[in-house]
Amino acid sequence: MHNYDLLVIGSGPAGQRAAVQAAKLGRDVAIIERRSVVGGVSVHTGTMPSKTLREAVLYLTGWDQRGLYGRDYRLKPRLTVEDLRQRLNVTLAHEIEVMQHQLRRNGVPVIEGTATFMDPHQVRVETADGHVEEYRAERFVIAVGSRPLRPPDIPFDDERVLDSDGILNLKRLPRSLIVVGGGVIGVEYASIFATMDVKVTLVDGRSTLLDFMDREVVEEFVHCLREAGVTLRLGETVSSVERSESGPVTTRLNSGKRLRADVILFAAGRMGCTYDLGLENAGLETDERRRIGVNGRYQTAAPHIYAAGDVIGFPALASTSMEQGRLAACHALGQSVCATPAHFPFGIYAVPEMSMVGMTEQQLTEQRVPYETGLARLRETARGQIMGLQEGVLKILFALDDQRVLGVHVIGEQATELIHIGQAALILGGTLSYFLENVFNYPTLAEAYKIAALDAWNRLSG
Numbered sequence: 001m002h003n004y005d006l007l008v009i010g011s012g013p014a015g016q017r018a019a020v021q022a023a024k025l026g027r028d029v030a031i032i033e034r035r036s037v038v039g040g041v042s043v044h045t046g047t048m049p050s051k052t053l054r055e056a057v058l059y060l061t062g063w064d065q066r067g068l069y070g071r072d073y074r075l076k077p078r079l080t081v082e083d084l085r086q087r088l089n090v091t092l093a094h095e096i097e098v099m100q101h102q103l104r105r106n107g108v109p110v111i112e113g114t115a116t117f118m119d120p121h122q123v124r125v126e127t128a129d130g131h132v133e134e135y136r137a138e139r140f141v142i143a144v145g146s147r148p149l150r151p152p153d154i155p156f157d158d159e160r161v162l163d164s165d166g167i168l169n170l171k172r173l174p175r176s177l178i179v180v181g182g183g184v185i186g187v188e189y190a191s192i193f194a195t196m197d198v199k200v201t202l203v204d205g206r207s208t209l210l211d212f213m214d215r216e217v218v219e220e221f222v223h224c225l226r227e228a229g230v231t232l233r234l235g236e237t238v239s240s241v242e243r244s245e246s247g248p249v250t251t252r253l254n255s256g257k258r259l260r261a262d263v264i265l266f267a268a269g270r271m272g273c274t275y276d277l278g279l280e281n282a283g284l285e286t287d288e289r290r291r292i293g294v295n296g297r298y299q300t301a302a303p304h305i306y307a308a309g310d311v312i313g314f315p316a317l318a319s320t321s322m323e324q325g326r327l328a329a330c331h332a333l334g335q336s337v338c339a340t341p342a343h344f345p346f347g348i349y350a351v352p353e354m355s356m357v358g359m360t361e362q363q364l365t366e367q368r369v370p371y372e373t374g375l376a377r378l379r380e381t382a383r384g385q386i387m388g389l390q391e392g393v394l395k396i397l398f399a400l401d402d403q404r405v406l407g408v409h410v411i412g413e414q415a416t417e418l419i420h421i422g423q424a425a426l427i428l429g430g431t432l433s434y435f436l437e438n439v440f441n442y443p444t445l446a447e448a449y450k451i452a453a454l455d456a457w458n459r460l461s462g
């Protein structure tokens with residue numbers, strides 16, 4: 001039986017980076033992947049498909065030109081599922097090819113099948129057609145990811161009552177959509193469908209959306225959602241969902257309200273994909289969401305087994321999963337690594353997009369850290385004018401004592417790109433003077449940093 005230095009279970013962002021890192025260190029490593037194609041949720045049902053869909057919708061609807069040509073401007077007045085699927089197929093095929101090539105180039109074999117621990121050092125791998133092989137390894141990285149939570153009382157049919165996997169297989173565009181769950185996935189899909197002129201209702205049990213984000217940014221986003229025609233039902237929970245043979249889906253809320261729509265999307269949480277792993281045979285347990293606990297070195301309770309990505313919980317992003325996978329492999333193989341950065345960025349690809357790094361105003365207030373804000377509207381920049389931007393805010397939070405950057409928050413065009421300027425300043429210990437004393441290309445949206453810094457400087461010296 002082959003005895004690997006490292007076996008990685010799962011080929012999503014965490015698993016791939018773990019395996020490639022081990023290969024770069026010259027170790028004997030393989031990936032076990034249940035699907036016939038590598039990439040994980042990130043490529044097949046999560047990050048890449050949803051972002052490709054968003055990009056296709058923005059282009060085909062002409063959304064980003066409406067500031068110049070009017071709110072009624074549409075590049076293609078009647079969008080179809082085929083228009084969107086075409087772009088999805090091309091993008092995903094390319095991405096898979098790039099990944100397969102990268103694994104081949106680094107000499108990482110992919111073993112197809114579902115892995116189950118038989119004992120702490122041995123797994124059995126069963127293919128879809130029942131073929132079983134066994135493998136041993138000195139060390140493991142578990143990177144099995146997560147899957148949508150499907151409450152048993154919701155009558156999912158993958159046609160009109162869907163989770164975030166099913167939404168990609170819609171046969172036709174609905175005229176109306178109920179999205180349950182105001183987290184990242186819920187708000188992304190709610191705003192993308194609203195951009196296609198679908199009548200969207202967003203339901204969430206909490207009274208605010210995206211609790212971890214800066215309140216001012218969320219308020220701006222809520223305003224944009226309302227402008228796009230989204231109805232918000234916050235502080236409301238679903239009591240039942242009924243599907244008729246061909247008519248609309250009826251959703252009842254605990255407040256007694258009745259909502260009807262062509263399709264309902266359930267995006268209210270995810271579970272660790274640890275169902276088939278036989279973790280008990282490796283001496284491991286999971287929490288109530290089937291996630292695995294790790295220490296700061298991504299090591300589980302079994303010292304030779306590491307875990308990374310969605311299966312270890314928050315923040316459950318492709319961006320962080322990649323880095324966790326790489327670090328887990330380094331720790332497992334005794335390679336010294338730099339400490340994980342104290343701050344990582346969040347990107348929310350809603351319409352409009354949002355991004356943040358560092359502390360929010362609420363956190364600073366709770367922790368009694370005195371700060372000053374600098375704010376710029378993207379339409380104040382020359383580039384924003386040229387692009388016809390109507391919305392968008394960039395906000396920097398500076399410490400009152402030494403003017404260090406404490407947090408950056410952006411909503412609007414290119415927010416997820418713009419944030420990285422602020423991230424560099426934050427992590428390198430930059431202060432207000434960096435933005436005041438340096439010249440930014442003109443016209444750029446990045447100029448908003450200068451405007452926000454001048455705004456903070458005026459307040460500080462006022």
Ligand SMILES: Cc1cc2nc3c(=O)[nH]c(=O)nc-3n(C[C@H](O)[C@H](O)[C@H](O)COP(=O)(O)OP(=O)(O)OC[C@H]3O[C@@H](n4cnc5c(N)ncnc54)[C@H](O)[C@@H]3O)c2cc1C
Pocket residue numbers: 009010011012013014015032033034035038039040041042043045046047048050051113114115116143144145146164185273276277308309310311316317318319320321347349
């Ligand atoms: C709709 C949506 C949008 C998203 N958008 C973004 C975004 O914009 N930006 C971002 O950073 N993140 C985004 N994410 C999150 C991102 O997709 C995940 O954080 C990321 O895919 C997690 O990577 P992973 O490697 O932990 O697991 P996954 O990508 O889930 O991969 C796990 C792999 O393990 C395999 N597997 C599971 N069990 C076994 C087993 N027993 N044996 C063998 N193989 C197994 C699975 O088949 C899968 O291929 C989004 C997610 C969703 C659902």
